[in-house]
Amino acid sequence: xxxxxxxxxxxxxxxxxxxxxxxxxxxxxxxxxxxxxxxxxxxxxxxxxxxxxxxxxxxxxxxxxxxxxxxxxxxxxxxxxxxxxxxxxxxxxxxxxxxxxxxxxxxxxxxxxxxxxxxxxxxxxxxxxxxxxxxxxxxxxxxxxxxxxxxxxxxx
Amino acid sequence: xxxxxxxxxxxxxxxxxxxxxxxxxxxxxxxxxxxxxxxxxxxxxxxxxxxxxxxxxxxxxxxxxxxxxxxxxxxxxxxxxxxxxxxxxxxxxxxxxxxxxxxxxxxxxxxxxxxxxxxxxxxxxxxxxxxxxxxxxxxxxxxxxxxxxxxxxxxx
Numbered sequence: 001x002x003x004x005x006x007x008x009x010x011x012x013x014x015x016x017x018x019x020x021x022x023x024x025x026x027x028x029x030x031x032x033x034x035x036x037x038x039x040x041x042x043x044x045x046x047x048x049x050x051x052x053x054x055x056x057x058x059x060x061x062x063x064x065x066x067x068x069x070x071x072x073x074x075x076x077x078x079x080x081x082x083x084x085x086x087x088x089x090x091x092x093x094x095x096x097x098x099x100x101x102x103x104x105x106x107x108x109x110x111x112x113x114x115x116x117x118x119x120x121x122x123x124x125x126x127x128x129x130x131x132x133x134x135x136x137x138x139x140x141x142x143x144x145x146x147x148x149x150x151x152x153x154x155x156x
Numbered sequence: 157x158x159x160x161x162x163x164x165x166x167x168x169x170x171x172x173x174x175x176x177x178x179x180x181x182x183x184x185x186x187x188x189x190x191x192x193x194x195x196x197x198x199x200x201x202x203x204x205x206x207x208x209x210x211x212x213x214x215x216x217x218x219x220x221x222x223x224x225x226x227x228x229x230x231x232x233x234x235x236x237x238x239x240x241x242x243x244x245x246x247x248x249x250x251x252x253x254x255x256x257x258x259x260x261x262x263x264x265x266x267x268x269x270x271x272x273x274x275x276x277x278x279x280x281x282x283x284x285x286x287x288x289x290x291x292x293x294x295x296x297x298x299x300x301x302x303x304x305x306x307x308x309x310x311x312x
Contacts, residue, residue, distance in 0.1 A: 008247055
């Protein structure tokens with residue numbers, strides 16, 4: 001991606017995109033939770049052609065059509081998120097903190113060895129709540145702590 | 157504005173901005189209507205600092221705080237709109253048609269000599285309705301036609 005396209009994507013992400021990490025309880029995972037980092041762009045269904053254009057430009061992720069008429073372009077795999085954020089970071093103005101937090105979480109996640117490490121990552125994920133003004137998001141790390149304690153995965 | 161900033165602004169405008177022309181009935185105007193072209197960027201009030209940054213970058217328009225917690229950066233004067241659109245047009249991907257329509261309307265408006273010319277511009281303004289998917293907007297040109305006919309400003 002050249003500088004012009006990276007600057008365009010940064011503007012588009014600042015205006016209409018979202019950087020966040022979902023945490024869902026899922027017992028098939030070692031620490032009881034699935035961590036899903038995501039960068040999402042939203043547009044009306046009528047902008048499908050544009051979304052496909054943006055998709056080719058970014059060359060990452062996939063397109064999802066929601067039932068409410070919104071199309072999402074989702075970048076969900078770690079490597080793509082990392083590469084995309086590194087390209088747009090120099091030009092981001094609004095969501096720079098979210099981008100840095102995401103990169104920090106991806107780095108910390110790699111180093112998780114025990115329950116305490118996992119809880120530390122969960123607390124970083126909580127920080128998105130304030131950055132994205134999402135009042136609905138609960139303090140996921142509190143849930144994580146409960147589960148880790150119940151399963152005796154936290155070192156005392 | 158350099159190319160990188162222009163590309164960023166294009167992305168931001170595509171994601172979160174709006175290009176449109178308001179038409180309001182106003183008897184102090186020659187043809188009974190005021191034409192207000194506008195480019196608007198929207199952000200949450202918490203992004204005031206960013207909006208001021210964007211404002212300095214664009215170096216045009218003014219900032220307005222709405223009662224619902226949204227901040228608008230509005231470019232409303234013809235010369236600024238024209239300069240801004242010319243800078244970002246090469247990089248726009250979603251709102252390219254709106255940008256071109258706006259420039260066309262600004263050009264046509266300058267040449268208005270009589271009621272028929274005015275009605276032609278009003279019909280161009282109607283085209284924003286489909287481009288912006290604004291179902292609420294009525295066919296303003298029909299209103300304009302009625303007023304022009306009543307005031308005998310249309311050549312038969």
